[in-house]
Amino acid sequence: MSDIIQDTAKFLLTQSLMWTTRNPLEALAGTAIISNPATRKLTFQIAGHIIKQNLRDVQFFSRLIYTDLVAPAGRASIPQIKKAATTPAVAIPATALAAAAVGAAISSATVTSINKEHNISGTVWGNWSPFGGFGFGTVV
Numbered sequence: 001m002s003d004i005i006q007d008t009a010k011f012l013l014t015q016s017l018m019w020t021t022r023n024p025l026e027a028l029a030g031t032a033i034i035s036n037p038a039t040r041k042l043t044f045q046i047a048g049h050i051i052k053q054n055l056r057d058v059q060f061f062s063r064l065i066y067t068d069l070v071a072p073a074g075r076a077s078i079p080q081i082k083k084a085a086t087t088p089a090v091a092i093p094a095t096a097l098a099a100a101a102v103g104a105a106i107s108s109a110t111v112t113s114i115n116k117e118h119n120i121s122g123t124v125w126g127n128w129s130p131f132g133g134f135g136f137g138t139v140v
Contacts, residue, residue, distance in 0.1 A: 020027040033039045084090055 033043050085094075
Protein backbone atom coordinates (compact mmCIF):
# COMPACT_ATOMS: atom_id res chain seq x y z
CA MET A 1 0.00 0.00 0.00
CA SER A 2 1.42 3.39 -0.91
CA ASP A 3 2.40 5.96 1.68
CA ILE A 4 -0.32 8.36 0.56
CA ILE A 5 -3.05 5.78 1.12
CA GLN A 6 -1.62 4.81 4.52
CA ASP A 7 -1.32 8.45 5.60
CA THR A 8 -4.84 9.20 4.39
CA ALA A 9 -6.23 6.19 6.24
CA LYS A 10 -4.47 7.22 9.46
CA PHE A 11 -5.73 10.78 9.08
CA LEU A 12 -9.33 9.68 8.48
CA LEU A 13 -9.23 7.26 11.41
CA THR A 14 -7.88 9.86 13.83
CA GLN A 15 -10.37 12.48 12.60
CA SER A 16 -13.24 10.00 13.03
CA LEU A 17 -12.13 9.16 16.55
CA MET A 18 -11.74 12.83 17.43
CA TRP A 19 -15.21 13.63 16.04
CA THR A 20 -16.72 10.69 17.96
CA THR A 21 -15.07 11.90 21.15
CA ARG A 22 -16.37 15.43 20.69
CA ASN A 23 -19.87 14.37 19.56
CA PRO A 24 -20.78 11.10 21.29
CA LEU A 25 -24.55 11.48 20.91
CA GLU A 26 -24.31 12.27 17.21
CA ALA A 27 -22.01 9.29 16.74
CA LEU A 28 -24.49 7.08 18.57
CA ALA A 29 -27.36 8.42 16.45
CA GLY A 30 -25.33 7.83 13.27
CA THR A 31 -24.63 4.27 14.37
CA ALA A 32 -28.33 3.69 15.05
CA ILE A 33 -29.31 5.10 11.66
CA ILE A 34 -26.75 2.98 9.81
CA SER A 35 -27.66 -0.23 11.65
CA ASN A 36 -31.44 0.05 11.12
CA PRO A 37 -32.47 -0.72 7.49
CA ALA A 38 -35.58 1.50 7.57
CA THR A 39 -33.79 4.59 8.91
CA ARG A 40 -30.81 3.94 6.64
CA LYS A 41 -33.09 3.85 3.57
CA LEU A 42 -34.89 7.00 4.69
CA THR A 43 -31.60 8.81 5.32
CA PHE A 44 -30.26 7.94 1.88
CA GLN A 45 -33.53 9.06 0.25
CA ILE A 46 -33.39 12.40 2.06
CA ALA A 47 -29.71 12.87 1.23
CA GLY A 48 -30.35 12.01 -2.42
CA HIS A 49 -33.16 14.55 -2.62
CA ILE A 50 -31.02 17.26 -0.99
CA ILE A 51 -28.12 16.56 -3.37
CA LYS A 52 -30.39 16.67 -6.43
CA GLN A 53 -31.96 19.91 -5.23
CA ASN A 54 -28.56 21.48 -4.64
CA LEU A 55 -27.43 20.47 -8.13
CA ARG A 56 -30.59 22.06 -9.61
CA ASP A 57 -29.90 25.24 -7.63
CA VAL A 58 -26.27 25.38 -8.77
CA GLN A 59 -27.35 24.86 -12.38
CA PHE A 60 -29.98 27.61 -12.10
CA PHE A 61 -27.65 30.13 -10.46
CA SER A 62 -24.83 29.34 -12.89
CA ARG A 63 -27.11 29.88 -15.87
CA LEU A 64 -28.45 33.09 -14.33
CA ILE A 65 -24.99 34.49 -13.61
CA TYR A 66 -23.73 33.54 -17.06
CA THR A 67 -26.65 35.00 -19.00
CA ASP A 68 -26.97 38.19 -16.96
CA LEU A 69 -23.33 38.97 -16.12
CA VAL A 70 -20.64 36.97 -17.88
CA ALA A 71 -21.99 36.87 -21.45
CA PRO A 72 -22.75 40.61 -21.76
CA ALA A 73 -19.45 41.59 -20.15
CA GLY A 74 -17.56 39.11 -22.33
CA ARG A 75 -19.12 40.37 -25.55
CA ALA A 76 -18.18 43.93 -24.66
CA SER A 77 -14.64 43.25 -23.45
CA ILE A 78 -13.34 40.45 -25.74
CA PRO A 79 -12.25 42.80 -28.55
CA GLN A 80 -10.42 45.02 -26.06
CA ILE A 81 -8.75 42.04 -24.39
CA LYS A 82 -7.61 40.65 -27.74
CA LYS A 83 -6.21 44.03 -28.76
CA ALA A 84 -4.36 44.48 -25.45
CA ALA A 85 -3.05 40.90 -25.35
CA THR A 86 -1.47 41.14 -28.79
CA THR A 87 0.53 44.28 -28.05
CA PRO A 88 4.23 43.63 -27.41
CA ALA A 89 4.07 45.41 -24.04
CA VAL A 90 1.74 42.68 -22.76
CA ALA A 91 2.64 39.61 -24.86
CA ILE A 92 6.40 39.60 -24.17
CA PRO A 93 6.19 39.86 -20.34
CA ALA A 94 3.30 37.36 -20.27
CA THR A 95 5.37 34.85 -22.26
CA ALA A 96 8.36 35.41 -19.97
CA LEU A 97 6.23 34.89 -16.84
CA ALA A 98 4.69 31.71 -18.26
CA ALA A 99 8.14 30.32 -19.12
CA ALA A 100 9.45 31.23 -15.65
CA ALA A 101 6.48 29.51 -14.00
CA VAL A 102 7.09 26.32 -16.00
CA GLY A 103 10.79 26.41 -15.15
CA ALA A 104 10.09 26.96 -11.45
CA ALA A 105 7.63 24.05 -11.40
CA ILE A 106 10.15 21.74 -13.07
CA SER A 107 12.94 22.84 -10.73
CA SER A 108 10.73 22.47 -7.67
CA ALA A 109 9.66 18.97 -8.73
CA THR A 110 13.29 18.02 -9.32
CA VAL A 111 14.35 19.30 -5.89
CA THR A 112 11.48 17.49 -4.19
CA SER A 113 12.30 14.26 -6.00
CA ILE A 114 16.01 14.46 -5.16
CA ASN A 115 15.27 15.22 -1.50
CA LYS A 116 12.82 12.30 -1.25
CA GLU A 117 15.26 9.84 -2.80
CA HIS A 118 18.53 10.92 -1.22
CA ASN A 119 17.81 12.68 2.05
CA ILE A 120 18.48 9.72 4.31
CA SER A 121 19.35 11.76 7.40
CA GLY A 122 15.95 13.46 7.50
CA THR A 123 17.51 16.72 8.69
CA VAL A 124 17.33 20.17 7.16
CA TRP A 125 21.08 20.02 6.47
CA GLY A 126 20.61 17.07 4.13
CA ASN A 127 18.31 18.93 1.72
CA TRP A 128 19.67 19.49 -1.74
CA SER A 129 19.27 22.91 -3.29
CA PRO A 130 19.12 23.68 -7.03
CA PHE A 131 21.74 26.36 -6.34
CA GLY A 132 24.24 23.85 -4.97
CA GLY A 133 25.00 22.73 -1.44
CA PHE A 134 22.81 23.25 1.59
CA GLY A 135 19.37 24.70 0.98
CA PHE A 136 15.79 24.50 2.01
CA GLY A 137 14.69 22.79 -1.21
CA THR A 138 12.91 25.85 -2.51
CA VAL A 139 13.16 27.71 -5.76
CA VAL A 140 13.74 31.44 -5.58
